Amino acid sequence: MSDNRTTRWVADVQRVLNEVGGERGRQEVKWGEQNHPNGTGGTRSLLRDAYEPNLDLRTGAELAAIFTARTDRLAAAGRLTYEAILTEEWAEAIACDDPAELRAELVQVAAVAVAWVQKIDREQGAGITVTAIRSQPNPELWLTDAGHVWQRCDDGSLRCINGTDQPEDESDVRRRFGRLRRLVPESEAGQ
Ligand SMILES: [Mg+2]
Numbered sequence: 001m002s003d004n005r006t007t008r009w010v011a012d013v014q015r016v017l018n019e020v021g022g023e024r025g026r027q028e029v030k031w032g033e034q035n036h037p038n039g040t041g042g043t044r045s046l047l048r049d050a051y052e053p054n055l056d057l058r059t060g061a062e063l064a065a066i067f068t069a070r071t072d073r074l075a076a077a078g079r080l081t082y083e084a085i086l087t088e089e090w091a092e093a094i095a096c097d098d099p100a101e102l103r104a105e106l107v108q109v110a111a112v113a114v115a116w117v118q119k120i121d122r123e124q125g126a127g128i129t130v131t132a133i134r135s136q137p138n139p140e141l142w143l144t145d146a147g148h149v150w151q152r153c154d155d156g157s158l159r160c161i162n163g164t165d166q167p168e169d170e171s172d173v174r175r176r177f178g179r180l181r182r183l184v185p186e187s188e189a190g191q
Pocket residue numbers: 088089092093105108
């Protein structure tokens with residue numbers, strides 16, 4: 001590729017990765033830091049928990065329902081794994097007919113994969129632990145296009161939810177990251 005095309009290609013990858021970052025922010029707000037077991041392995045019988053025979057005969061919508069129910073069941077039993085979460089997101093993606101819905105589900109697949117990588121990194125002693133978001137019961141949260149999540153402090157300033165940055169004026173955050181979008185909790189959004 002020419003330099004110009006290479007630059008545009010890198011920017012295009014970054015644009016999509018920023019969307020994945022935004023989805024990671026929404027996941028973090030919804031679920032907090034998650035540290036599920038991997039649930040993977042070359043010698044494990046991975047789909048036994050689905051309790052469904054003949055998965056190859058199922059439609060996409062049936063597979064999405066089966067693996068969503070499986071995730072819910074494992075979560076209720078305290079046995080949720082990243083394998084189950086990613087399998088559910090994969091199933092939701094492959095059930096899509098509409099390209100826009102498929103695209104949104106694929107961003108979710110990518111974001112779950114990123115969350116999983118972050119969990120593995122934390123286990124290795126690397127990676128960031130989110131702390132700030134837990135200090136308020138109903139935090140006011142703002143999302144940048146780059147996927148950063150900022151929480152409103154009592155004095156009106158904003159603080160990035162990883163808790164490692166100093167609080168900043170909202171105007172400074174907007175200057176650095178551009179647009180800020182309010183993250184409305186799902187309970188308030190009525191979803
Ligand atoms: Mg999904």
